[in-house]
Amino acid sequence: MSAVLVFVDQPSAHGGAAALPQSTQELLALARAVGEPVVVLAGPLSGEVLTALGAHGASRIYQCEQSELFEYLVAPKADFLTHVAAQLQPAAVLLENSAECKEIAARVGIALSAGVISDAVGLDAGLNVQKSVLAGSYTVTARATTATAVITVKPHSVHAEEAAVPALPEVEVVSVIFGPASLAARIIDRTGKPASGRPELTEARIVVAGGRGMEGNFGPVEELADVLGAAVGASRAATDAGWIEHSAQVGQTGKTVSPQLYISAGISGAIQQKSGMQTSKVIVAVNRDAESPVFDIADFGIVGDLFTVLPQATEEIKRRKG
């Protein structure tokens, strides 16, 4: 069985309760389905992470925590992953679909002369990749024609579960020699953002999003999100106004989400907003203008004032949940 590399970036730093981020668990489940999962891990490896990687079927772990990986943008991580891939000649290299991982994939593709496919939502044993294109208006099957395929996979593309038989991974610490071109974009400052305690936007099962109609007050959206265990999203009008952080923006230049449920409140439904959420399973829209384009794609639409509808729904959910 050929090796399938799974890139894992600082698993101990993720905010969740599990030892491994959800994305890593999903990538390992996919890797097991198509080959022999081998982890390429940037950062420290704790006992807890090691056990969890084994439980998810990782047979080997290549680890590197050289400081350059975290002092320079993207390129050193790509060099590390390339270094391991060049040695193992894997059938595939899998990464999560974050902006940074897509860029790592892009560079690994050039270094290995390997085809790169981003935004995968499915992968079969022949490494045929399913993805949506043109803002969700088409579903295509794409494939790398090279010996190794480099693929970034969106959340929820596969059900994350532990391997039937846990593995006892061998660990090899890798020492990478970075080229001068990889040590050129230096990170000179970092500002952390306070954690919201809510699920990650692209991974959440439910997203409640607000737009210009919030008029500066995201309270009703946040309260509904919290009773539903949802992430909070926003239109660009709302993030540009500074009512909520930019990382909450959904759409063409924000996040693309496809949750089970997307509740849109006070958002008109411009094409750039739709392109980030129209692959959601169920869409609910609350807008006081019956002509808003968002109603064209809503499974359930309410023409009304969000400042009465959302709090009423929040109270009712609280009541039912007792």
Add this chain to the structure above:
Amino acid sequence: MENSALNIVVLVKHVPDVQLNRHLTGEENTVDRSDSILSELDEYALEAALQLVEARGGVAAGNNVVAVTMGPAGAVAAVKKALQIGAFEGVHLSDEALAGSDAAATSLALAALIRHLSPSRPVDLILTGMASTDGETSLLPAQLAARLGLPQLTFAASLEVTDDGGVRRAVIRRDGDSQSEVVQATLPAVISVTDQINSPRYPNFKGIMAAKKKTVTTLTVADIAVDPAQVGRAGSWTVVESAQVRPPRTAGTIINDEGNAGLLLVDFLAAQKLL
């Protein structure tokens, strides 16, 4: 002023208008480019370039902004629009051999093009949008930087170029999910910018008239010393095997709030097993 003058290449893409219905076409399932325009996201890169050179005395002080596109004959429209907005000259890489190029093949061609431009005057900055509005992969800037061996400063929400005793550096802010980073590199560099960086200007009458006198150089793969087998379908490392139109979403139940819509919403969620 003279030694701090910048020679900036802005990569612009001719893409189908996002406001219209967009299609895949042909056996290779490539994007149908009739009804195409300059990608909205590249306007931010052009604006960033214009602001940098205006702050350094513009074209009179030796600065240059070259709008570059790769694509079939019609794609020159993207360059012409960029000239109307304010780019000083244009380059159009156009060749049958380029048709069907994926990101890797495109980055190979553009890297060769930038090397081709450099002997007459070294390129200091290569600016791009954060993604194309058709492919939406954001792979190109990273692959171009890798091919040119230049620093990659991507997803810039702000950009500054400093001159420190002859050492010129670009400094960007990159906003991630959990943190915001400040990243620095010496020039030359490849920089992609987000829609947070500025508000792009529109072409005005003066700009439209001035653009008529600006030159657009058309180049082929032979001109930039690229083997046709390295680009286009032949040189691509990925293929799109098949494409299905996703059935458009249809509107469901729309109600007017008569005082109990919040309760009806909860009923709907319960019926969908979403609570």
